[in-house]
Amino acid sequence: MTIQECYAALEGDYQEVLGRLYSDALVERFVGKFLSDQSFQLLRDSLDEKNFEEAFRAAHTLKGVTQNLSFTKLYQSCHEITEALRTKDYDLAVRLFPTVEADYAQTASAIQRYQAG
């Protein structure tokens, strides 16, 4: 699997990220780092514990990282849940989480397949 195919599978915008980062190597390196970022797990756990402040920070971080990498689809769902948490609409946030979870799973699986070669 190539990096372009990976971006297609996770519904991101490869041309956009390459336009900003200029080098394939840099894109590949930070796509690889994405899975070690713990923001998604933190978001899930914080919502479980109803620690919405922590959940906001985690969602916000995940949004920033996906924006940086142009993971368009996951970025979009992160953006929505971040805004819900910011406006303290916690019911909405909880309702939005499954979408985030699904998009994250899609993204993670695409990256894992890409890393497998």
Added chain:
Amino acid sequence: MASKRQQRCTILIADDVPYNRDFLRAILEDMYDIIEAEDGEEAVKILQQREQEISLLLLDLNMPNKDGFGVLEDMNKYGWIDRVPVIVITGEDDSNFLKRAYDLGVTDYLSRASNVEVIRRRANNTIMLYVKQHRLAAMVNEQIYQKEKVNNLMISILSHIVEFRNEESGLHVLHIQTMTEILLKNLMRKTDKYKLDRETINLISNASTLHDVGKICIPSEILNKPGRFTDEEFAIMKGHSQMGADMMKGVPFQNEPLVKYAYEICRWHHERYNGRGYPDGLAGEDIPISAQVVSLADVYDALTSERVYKPAHSHEKALSMILNGECGAFQPLLLECLVESSDIIQREMAVDTIIRGDQRAMENTAAEMMQYEDLSTTDRTMRMLEQERTIHHFFSAVSQQILFEYTSTPSMLTLSPYGAHCLGLEETTIDPYHNKHVQDIANLDQLAELAQLLQGTTPEDPLVEYNCSLCINGRIQPVHITSRAMWSVEDPPQYTGAIGKVEECKKKEDIQ
């Protein structure tokens, strides 16, 4: 390349997310040294310790334990924001955040989704702008300080030559300078009749050190005669004021205010307010204020110093003698200044040494800097420098060790108070290689060998361990000297002197 030896600039990245720090590091580390802070609190701590070495802060807004705004507020509170530029990098697109960050003094506000090249360029431009501004400030600062230091040094050398010939300690000129400054400052508060300002006071007190320069023309048999002068000898002695004035007229810088004041002081510092002084018998306000003040300072220092023919009088005794007119008449307003400044005069005269003189130069430079509002950073550098000096003086004063500092130009040895006590030397010795007291306690060949070893070191490896013998507390004994050569930052580096510590060799004592 000229900049090869220059250090790379350091960027502090404050972000709680490892991914974000890694990303910024990856795109910047080829050009900059990077320090990372994992939250706002750590960022503030790092700024507190290393503000001087940080050229740029890349700041995230959303952080636990003090967010980005908290960091910015602290930076404003401590004044770091004036020196360390900040670029916010955030995923936050709320325009209120953006406005608040700019209001708190950030230089730029970038999105996480910024083009990598934009981040690099903005970082570089911001650093260059600040670096240029600070180089400029440092340059101005250095020049003002150097100028004043060289001026003072030259005047001080000249007046010490006079003192040296006069077989006096060298403290006299410093006392006169200190007294002149204190009296003028007091006078400035009392009246604006003399149009005194800080700069004028500075010039007059510098010029005061030249008051006896004419004595260089007096034959030394007369100058240093232990007994009373004959009338003829006294007439020759009195000639020193006119001769000093002639010298000042002869120098080619007649438009310099310093020379003008030096002329007045040399010529008229033995005039008296009632017209009964010499050489011209001027009276009242015909005597320039510079000369009036110096003559009062001169009389006071003569009274409070020990001379061959008399012991040192106390401050109180000197004061009452002057007020009773036993030393001639002075302007009543000046006598008021003298009385009012009693405390400060006693305090300053007690601590006055060559180092104190240098400290005053620093204070004056610092004060001069305050006039340049835009250079507040430089002023802070000066304050830090002064603070460093204070710390150094304190540790040196309380240390029960023989510590020394040697500067090669001018050749000067400074000892810790304890060291001076043990070795029976003054804390400051000018030209120690030719000083009789130094020759008494040390073997000059050994000192010369030590100096040679130090000069043979390199800035990278400046340490020298040396064994020799010294006379400590009146007893010649083997000592071990641990010393470090001081090299300038110039290219190529210049040897500027050495610092070190002297320890008695305990082993020998054990054997005894």
